[in-house]
Amino acid sequence: MTAAASQPGAPPASARVPVEFPSRLHDERTAALLGLALGVGFAVCFATGVLSHLIQHPPTWFSWPSRPAGLYRITQGLHVVTGFALVPVTLAKLWVTYPRLFQRPAARSVGHALERLALVPLVGGALFLLVTGVTNVARWYVWGFDFPRTHFWAAWVTVGALAVHVGVTWAVVRRTVRRREPPARLVAGPGDGPRDAPPAARPEERRAFLGAVAAGAGLMALGVAGGTVAWLSPLSALSPRRPGEGAQGLPVNKTAHAAGVVDTARDPGWRLVVEGAVDRELRLSLDDLRALGQREATLPIACVEGWSQSARWRGVPVRDLLAAAGARSGAHVEVRSLQEGGRYGTSMLEPGHAEDPDTLIALRLDGEELALDHGYPARLIGPNRPGVMQTKWVSTLVVR
Numbered sequence: 373m374t375a376a377a378s379q380p381g382a383p384p385a386s387a388r389v390p391v392e393f394p395s396r397l398h399d400e401r402t403a404a405l406l407g408l409a410l411g412v413g414f415a416v417c418f419a420t421g422v423l424s425h426l427i428q429h430p431p432t433w434f435s436w437p438s439r440p441a442g443l444y445r446i447t448q449g450l451h452v453v454t455g456f457a458l459v460p461v462t463l464a465k466l467w468v469t470y471p472r473l474f475q476r477p478a479a480r481s482v483g484h485a486l487e488r489l490a491l492v493p494l495v496g497g498a499l500f501l502l503v504t505g506v507t508n509v510a511r512w513y514v515w516g517f518d519f520p521r522t523h524f525w526a527a528w529v530t531v532g533a534l535a536v537h538v539g540v541t542w543a544v545v546r547r548t549v550r551r552r553e554p555p556a557r558l559v560a561g562p563g564d565g566p567r568d569a570p571p572a573a574r575p576e577e578r579r580a581f582l583g584a585v586a587a588g589a590g591l592m593a594l595g596v597a598g599g600t601v602a603w604l605s606p607l608s609a610l611s612p613r614r615p616g617e618g619a620q621g622l623p624v625n626k627t628a629h630a631a632g633v634v635d636t637a638r639d640p641g642w643r644l645v646v647e648g649a650v651d652r653e654l655r656l657s658l659d660d661l662r663a664l665g666q667r668e669a670t671l672p673i674a675c676v677e678g679w680s681q682s683a684r685w686r687g688v689p690v691r692d693l694l695a696a697a698g699a700r701s702g703a704h705v706e707v708r709s710l711q712e713g714g715r716y717g718t719s720m721l722e723p724g725h726a727e728d729p730d731t732l733i734a735l736r737l738d739g740e741e742l743a744l745d746h747g748y749p750a751r752l753i754g755p756n757r758p759g760v761m762q763t764k765w766v767s768t769l770v771v772r
């Protein structure tokens with residue numbers, strides 16, 4: 373106990389920062405700049421993620437158009453690339469700000485306590501989203517839970533906590549970004565003496581640090597962007613699916629073997645059935661389908677996991693099949709697969725998609741018969757749809 377501690381006006385020993393943080397980079401300005409980058413990044417990730425969720429589980433007020441054909445490829449590519457790039461930025465922000473954990477007193481008021489408590493869902497949620505997103509893209513399913521649903525709800529929790537955090541820190545961010553006064557080190561608690569409030573980082577130190585974080589973010593983005601941008605794919609160490617790799621030069625998500633359809637897909641007795649609210653039920657063999665008018669369309673498979681690739685598809689437009697069956701216009705169509713069980717064995721075609729001339733029951737891919745792994749004998753492919761809604765090994769179209 374020093375003599376100073378017992379002098380009137382000196383801070384009590386408990387108010388002192390108990391741990392020393394030698395780096396000058398633990399300062400407000402570094403934290404604010406990283407915070408701005410994170411705010412923008414998480415906003416993009418959240419918006420594109422919610423959009424993807426709405427497309428796959430559309431509420432009545434939501435309708436996703438079938439054009440432009442490659443829009444989902446862009447929004448979902450952005451979701452995955454920004455998510456990956458956020459990893460180093462988030463870690464940098466946690467490192468810059470963690471001295472704050474040791475701030476004493478832990479809470480100055482009820483408001484301050486709530487503010488600090490909101491960091492639990494913020495930090496926990498952000499790390500959870502990044503870890504589950506990256507491992508899901510890497511197809512490393514170590515989690516027992518339902519990924520899309522858990523990731524979706526965690527995003528709402530995180531964004532709620534982020535709104536609180538932005539509200540609380542906005543004044544500091546404005547002040548530091550406008551350089552009204554020199555930034556403070558983040559270690560200072562109330563009553564700290566000058567020795568405990570050392571100077572913030574010099575601008576060139578901060579620039580070098582932020583430059584390294586940006587380079588890390590760029591590397592992470594590159595690591596996955598090649599799943600979509602073909603010429604980057606040699607650099608994309610983190611992308612498990614790459615353009616050009618797979619049966620017929622197109623990545624395969626689930627194989628026929630994994631889906632348990634090898635025998636049923638090869639069965640000569642296979643028929644495409646069109647049933648439901650229609651004049652008559654259609655039962656078409658593969659030869660029947662080949663004899664109908666064919667249409668060709670160049671469309672991407674755009675997987676939710678971030679990879680995408682365009683290919684030339686040829687087959688029978690769904691709308692021609694619906695017309696042949698006498699379905700009324702504006703019908704919703706459920707597309708069923710031979711695959712039994714599994715989440716992606718069926719998908720819904722909203723009217724706008726069912727009526728798009730390029731929404732096909734495809735029989736051919738890049739001039740060849742469909743490979744078994746790409747959905748032989750027939751698969752759904754349509755413009756501007758998530759990969760999970762491009763059902764392979766189609767057995768039935770149910771008109772509703």
Ligand SMILES: Nc1nc2c(c(=O)[nH]1)N[C@H]1C(S)=C(S)[C@@H](COP(=O)(O)O)O[C@H]1N2
Nearest residue numbers: 623624625626675709716746759760762764
């Ligand atoms: N029946 C069925 N269709 C399916 C799937 C599936 O698991 N089962 N996976 C989907 C997913 S997630 C994607 S990305 C695309 C990939 O198509 P591809 O394997 O032909 O590239 O198929 C979709 N169609």
Ligand SMILES: [Mo]
Nearest residue numbers: 675676759760
């Ligand atoms: Mo996918």
